[in-house]
Amino acid sequence: MENKKKLVIGVIGADVHAVGIQILDHAFSDAGFDVTNLGVMVSQEEYIAAATEIDADGIMVSSLYGHGELDCRGLREKCNEAGLEDILLYVGGNIVVGKQPFNEVEARFKKMGFNRVFGPGTPPEETIQCLKEDLGC
Amino acid sequence: MKQVLLIDFGSTYTKVTAADLETREILGTAASYTTVETDINEGLEKALAKLFDKTGEIDFDARFACSSAAGGLKMISCGLVPELTAEAAKQASLGAGAKVMKVYSYQLTEGDREEIEALKPDIFLLTGGTDGGNKNNIIANAKMLAASKGDFPILLAGNRNAADECRRILEEAGKKVIVTENVMPRFNELNIGPAQSKIREIFLERIISAKGLSEASQLISGIMMPTPAAVLTAMELLSKGTESQSGWGDLIGVDVGGATTDVYSMSYGEPNGVNTVIKGLPEPYAKRTVEGDIGMRYSAQGIADAAGIPVIARLAGLSVEMTEKLLKQISEKTDTLPETEELAALDFALASQAVKIGMTRHAGTIEKVYTPIGETYLQEGKDLRNAEKVIITGGSLIHAERVKEIGANALYDVTQMQSLKPVKAEIIVDEKYILSAMGLLAQHAPDVALDIMKKELVTHGIAE
Ligand code: B12
Numbered sequence: 001m002e003n004k005k006k007l008v009i010g011v012i013g014a015d016v017h018a019v020g021i022q023i024l025d026h027a028f029s030d031a032g033f034d035v036t037n038l039g040v041m042v043s044q045e046e047y048i049a050a051a052t053e054i055d056a057d058g059i060m061v062s063s064l065y066g067h068g069e070l071d072c073r074g075l076r077e078k079c080n081e082a083g084l085e086d087i088l089l090y091v092g093g094n095i096v097v098g099k100q101p102f103n104e105v106e107a108r109f110k111k112m113g114f115n116r117v118f119g120p121g122t123p124p125e126e127t128i129q130c131l132k133e134d135l136g137c
Numbered sequence: 138m139k140q141v142l143l144i145d146f147g148s149t150y151t152k153v154t155a156a157d158l159e160t161r162e163i164l165g166t167a168a169s170y171t172t173v174e175t176d177i178n179e180g181l182e183k184a185l186a187k188l189f190d191k192t193g194e195i196d197f198d199a200r201f202a203c204s205s206a207a208g209g210l211k212m213i214s215c216g217l218v219p220e221l222t223a224e225a226a227k228q229a230s231l232g233a234g235a236k237v238m239k240v241y242s243y244q245l246t247e248g249d250r251e252e253i254e255a256l257k258p259d260i261f262l263l264t265g266g267t268d269g270g271n272k273n274n275i276i277a278n279a280k281m282l283a284a285s286k287g288d289f290p291i292l293l294a295g296n297r298n299a300a301d302e303c304r305r306i307l308e309e310a311g312k313k314v315i316v317t318e319n320v321m322p323r324f325n326e327l328n329i330g331p332a333q334s335k336i337r338e339i340f341l342e343r344i345i346s347a348k349g350l351s352e353a354s355q356l357i358s359g360i361m362m363p364t365p366a367a368v369l370t371a372m373e374l375l376s377k378g379t380e381s382q383s384g385w386g387d388l389i390g391v392d393v394g395g396a397t398t399d400v401y402s403m404s405y406g407e408p409n410g411v412n413t414v415i416k417g418l419p420e421p422y423a424k425r426t427v428e429g430d431i432g433m434r435y436s437a438q439g440i441a442d443a444a445g446i447p448v449i450a451r452l453a454g455l456s457v458e459m460t461e462k463l464l465k466q467i468s469e470k471t472d473t474l475p476e477t478e479e480l481a482a483l484d485f486a487l488a489s490q491a492v493k494i495g496m497t498r499h500a501g502t503i504e505k506v507y508t509p510i511g512e513t514y515l516q517e518g519k520d521l522r523n524a525e526k527v528i529i530t531g532g533s534l535i536h537a538e539r540v541k542e543i544g545a546n547a548l549y550d551v552t553q554m555q556s557l558k559p560v561k562a563e564i565i566v567d568e569k570y571i572l573s574a575m576g577l578l579a580q581h582a583p584d585v586a587l588d589i590m591k592k593e594l595v596t597h598g599i600a601e
Contacts, residue, residue, distance in 0.1 A: 014508040054270035
């Protein structure tokens with residue numbers, strides 16, 4: 001509650017892969033972030049509602065089952081609509097179907113308004129480093 | 138303490154119940170019109186005289202009262218996100234027995250401020266943000282309230298890190314401010330107990346005297362609380378039991394009034410099935426919802442709007458024209474009694490639909506979602522399918538004919554499978570209208586209150 005940076009995390013859409021998000025919860029908490037973990041099957045509206053109440057600095061979207069591209073569409077616009085214009089958006093996991101060149105995938109998600117995009121198997125340390133840079137902490 | 142008097146100053150009737158704590162019996166009950174405009178004691182004394190006609194003079198050792206007279210406890214609650222802190226604030230107010238006139242979310246506008254001034258709440262509950270979370274919204278709302286006219290107290294139960302600033306803004310504007318714990322300290326963590334006990338305190342200190350109820354206080358030894366809070370207390374006791382006596386477990390209560398319909402559930406309402414993911418705010422064990430558009434007289438039209446005139450007409454066995462005509466009549470003359478066969482039939486139809494609509498809005502819902510590995514369920518609100526008792530209370534139903542049939546409308550319905558209502562339940566009727574009295578008694582002699590309820594509530598059989 002002291003001046004910790006606040007993150008909302010969760011697995012988007014109809015995705016039930018529950019393990020990775022637990023690991024991220026621990027890793028981010030241990031690294032000094034205040035984490036609100038929404039668990040699995042999280043809708044865009046739920047991320048936004050939680051981020052609004054806790055005044056989050058970032059939303060970390062996880063997607064593993066391959067439908068990430070559909071599920072994530074419009075999230076940035078909805079954040080803007082809800083007054084969360086400055087919020088940091090990350091996405092990671094197995095965000096698209098099958099094996100596609102990562103730079104193309106990254107470009108598509110960045111165009112959707114995500115600040116950073118992480119490929120399969122990214123270790124949490126790498127993400128934490130990026131968060132520290134982006135949030136200045 | 139042997140013989141106690143329990144008083145319920147209702148909006149229309151003042152009801153008195155005499156109980157003997159040693160024999161654990163109701164000695165008698167009586168009612169007379171509430172006289173809050175003149176002197177509240179008049180109605181009380183008339184009711185007492187009627188009581189003594191039946192029981193003989195009683196020298197009471199204690200007198201406890203609850204009240205919903207003079208409009209009840211009128212509250213406005215305000216939060217940030219509608220499904221989160223605004224919902225938590227609403228639940229806190231309803232559970233404390235308040236009549237919630239309005240719920241606001243996000244930032245209050247000038248128009249809202251004018252509306253608040255016109256509504257003249259008894260208490261304004263201001264929340265928003267988790268602890269350490271959003272501050273801007275609640276501070277903006279405190280500023281808007283600071284600029285409002287009206288001397289209602291403001292209960293602050295939002296982000297603790299914004300509380301000092303909100304208090305300062307409001308106090309500088311001459312507002313009475315009470316600060317308590319956040320209704321949602323962390324995301325999705327409901328913490329409404331502290332706000333509810335403050336609401337109770339404010340009700341005792343300020344509201345009772347402001348509403349001319351304090352003149353009755355020389356007669357009354359014990360605390361007063363809003364009547365719905367007393368009913369909630371009674372149902373919770375009946376459900377959970379005491380240390381020495383078991384309760385009835387999960388149960389539902391329905392009170393169909395002239396203007397509103399209150400539904401209570403005592404249950405955690407956790408998912409029954411596997412593969413179910415819960416969404417939304419956690420539910421309080423003792424939950425109360427109020428439908429302001431559903432009632433037998435002032436809100437009869439509301440029932441017809443929600444259910445459809447053809448449904449009401451069919452249930453009543455009347456023509457659509459006749460139904461419309463009678464509806465108009467009872468909405469205008471709200472003290473109409475069901476004296477003709479047609480009016481009784483209409484009341485049956487209205488009551489059945491009121492129970493159904495009130496219960497459907499109260500119960501949780503389940504939705505099937507198809508994922509790549511098959512079906513999963515998303516549950517919102519309480520799963521009440523396993524609740525085995527439905528208690529019917531409130532003046533308009535307890536003496537109704539075919540009350541079991543009316544009560545059965547609270548049950549699970551195959552045409553509405555997504556609505557998690559009880560599958561099979563005993564319909565139990567509060568025929569002597571003692572629930573609020575037992576809620577008052579529960580504060581002092583819970584075992585006696587529980588015993589009396591188990592004895593006095595009348596079963597009308599199991600419905601499914
Ligand atoms: C276990 C598992 C399941 C279990 C899940 C049980 C549960 N409740 O958790 C079950 C059997 C239910 C399942 C179902 C499905 N699965 Co599956 N599942 C897996 C499996 C084997 C392991 C997942 C896991 O737990 N990994 C361990 C955790 C620690 O790693 P992680 O989840 O990847 O998370 C880490 C990183 O990715 C990263 N990360 C994750 N999110 C984010 C977000 C951000 C912002 C950042 C920075 C980092 C980050 O950090 C995490 C911690 O280090 C993977 C294959 C694999 N080896 O990865 C397939 C896999 C994810 N599943 C897959 C599929 C297709 C499915 C199904 C659609 C169908 C199926 N084949 O059964 C369904 C979908 C169900 C649904 N509605 O979600 C595919 C996805 C393919 C794709 N995206 O193109 C995979 C990759 C298997 C494959 N190679 O085909 N699955």
